[in-house]
Amino acid sequence: MDQHPVKAIVLQKEVGLLSAICLIVGNMIGSGIFIAPKAVLLYSGAVGPCLLIWTACGVLAMMGALCYVELGTMIPKSGGEYSYLLEAFGSPVAYLYSWTTVMVTKPSAFSIITLSLAEYVLAPFYPKCSPPVIVTKCLAAAAIAFIVTINCLSVKLASYVQNSFTAAQLFIITVIVGAGMVLLAQGNTENFSNAFDGKSLSVGGIGLAFYSGLWAYDGWNQVNSITEELKNPVRNLPLAILIGIPLVAVCYVLINIAYFTALTSNELLLSPAVAVTFGDKVFRPMSWIVPLFVVFSTFGSANASCFTAGRLAYVCGREGHMVGILSFISLRHLTPSPALIFNGFLAILYVIPADINTLINYFSFAQWLFYGLTMFSLIVMRFTRKELKRPVKVPIIIAILMVLISCYLVLAPIIDNPEIEYLYSSLFILSGLLLYYPFVHLKVKWARRFMRPITILLQILLEVVPPDKCD
Template sequence: MLLCFLMHQQTEMDNDSLKKEKMKESHNGSSSHGVVSQAKDQKPVKATVLQKDVGLVSGICLIVGTMIGSGIFISPTSVLLFSGAVGPCLLIWTACGVLATLGALCYAELGTMITKSGGEYSYLMEALGPIPAYLFSWTTVMVLKPSSLAIITMSFAKYASTPFYPDCTPPAVVTKCLAAAAILLIVTANCLSVKLASYMQNFFTAAKLLIIVVIVGAGIVLLAQGHTENLTNAFDGASQSFGAIGLAFYNGLWAYDGWNQLNFITEELKNPYRNLPLAIIIGIPLVSVCYVLVNIAYFTVMTPSELLLSPAVAVTFGDRVLYPVSWIVPLFVVFSTFGAANGSCFTAGRLAYVSGREGHMVKILSYISLRRYTPAPAIIFNGLLAIFYIMPADINTLINYFSFAQWGFYGLTALSLIVMRFTKKDLHRPVKVPIVIPGLMVLVSCYLVLAPIIDKPELEYLYCSIFIISGLLLYFPFVHLKVHWARKLMRPLTMHLQLLMEVVPPEKTE
């Protein structure tokens, strides 16, 4: 019932909020007309909008840092399990990199054509209308983004706690409490400052690239020494199952997920027409090469059976190759997963912010901190949901659930690019990809959504579909019809939250 109340609220709250802001500005002797204004004897005051604080380097670090997270240290097991052999496993990792690059090229055209934050939400709204956009925001804000943050922080907690339990698996209560603490720390940093969150992302991206270089370098040395026995007859025992290959792609693409993250913060990106496509062109091929080389390095040390039985693949690799300094692997994996969680939280807040601004989520989610210029309510909301999803966390189940819904929306977004080629011909397109690329993405998305369901139907897929469609039960009364009683119920709650968090509606600027 609470979610029903939170779907819409009275627009008069904007006026109340603006009054509070203006009283504060009157007390301080300043005003905020335009992007930057000047009051007598005071320094310039920024407008209450998200600031353009993300440059090219930070953009690349956001892509690389979000993609290289827990996936490469967890997914190798699942990809090998479903593919059945080393050869298909490496081919799937390579194919996933190609798919991620093609998808990102589509998003580069969309992001430079529609320079709004929110990623798929903004593109679906422009091409297909409010209902698909709403269903995307409903599913992503309520499930996909917080469950993604929960998965990554659970991986962080697993690696961080493993050294303290050398002879057994860390207790579930320990990993879950540690994951919740990580979420609280990340949410706090993202609420305090965009620049602080960017600096954290840059630092942890550098750390994870360092451990990737260490693993790949060790693998190259082992290959030069002749440790190639696991790479011979690489296709023996390969899986022939249509659905199993789809699940292998699911887990591989989970490791690559993050290639679209920069599109969620387009409004905060400096010179998006240049930096968005450039960050994509640099970041994603770099990650693809790293992933394939890391998997080859794993197979120089472990047989397929050993890799499948390893609870932490990267740690096992470090114990066998880097002793007595093998402790650096779990340490840097902790850095890697923490940085990925930070990137996930950073972008998730922007989607909730844009959805609230467009009236598809509760308005308080679109408010901005008056002091920090961050979408604090949206970030906090995502963090609270992530903590909730930690409680029943089963990482592999969550990955399959996440990928099923996410790739459905990826396909719709690629379809929206095709639609706008015919319906929005007048829009400026600094980047324009061949139409066959979004067409291929639509076909791949259909395969990844349907193949596992056809091969092995699971209730998870039904639950996911029901949840997505159930958003319409809230859309029509609270968004389309704008029922008055819900607004009246939301007004006092919004007012108290606004005063508590010192947040105001964003100013309207061109």
């Protein structure tokens, strides 16, 4: 008789503290810190304001994460913002978040990361020109398929991959920061003299500089997406955030200081990839080490993006806000493989257009709109859900400040430079209500009859079952 215990068909708690820290660090340190310094300097206008904005972005990420610690320990469900908005404001607001995030922001971010990965991988093969677009896109699509496969096979395997590539990310940052400290010790400080001399800052310009910096910091909230798979979340969720985010913030400020020890403002602004330009100038003849480890860093970021995005789609399917098949779990591997495959499929679709960076730029304001709503949900639930246990309770002033800052980050760029694309993005978000009312609120029967044979077919092909159900 088989004496092995049978695992319940649910997501298993297999993510420990180290893996949670690596997930945060891996998600935040992608290609952003190697590219974004150019945009932050452009909008801030000088070295001094640029470094202040990088520091302020780290403080903002930490303040937001502290709010998420309270929310995550109070509502220990995967899905992050989705679960908190559902609890505080009900189904319609949570659905609009899931509609925007599952269908656009998560998969398109995944595709952008893999496109960056493909460009860095191909750069040595096309030293004097840009690689063909079709080759770049095919390699990005292959990377998406490979990463989705890893995540479908095993949570532990995906965690091991994440931990390994996070180590590579920290290694290259340590190398760049170390080189910068050596240059500082040698007296390369001329770029820091008159650090605040530059163009005057506008309200919208500051907002755009923060957008660029916060893009590099994006991922500070991702461990909340996997709360149900976290071992001892009451202990490990706060610890992962309190260790991971300050670590990244210190790395980001130091790496920007390192850039300015070797590059002038003009050199940095003209650079297509700041870290590579820095490596070419400082590490010759070993300059190849920088693009190699940027590839590793970008792969780790793509893996973290896939891991967390799949969990959001899974939770949305479980709550009835997406098709039910997304909430099914692999019978063999105990991973949310339908949700992971769906996110990967959309990411490959977003690789096809000529330029989806524009799409992300105009949806970044929507991201901070939902961040602000999530912070506001913490304030609301202090009054409406007093009965919920709060193992960690942050000062309410932090949540209030984050709501006000989110409002600024949403409105400032639009007021400073209003463009019709912001309206299109807003209309897309609201269009989710056209699907919500018939399919979620009314639960029309013909939709269920239409989806049933498709669900059964996919269930057989993918060998997946609903959570907590088996033969």
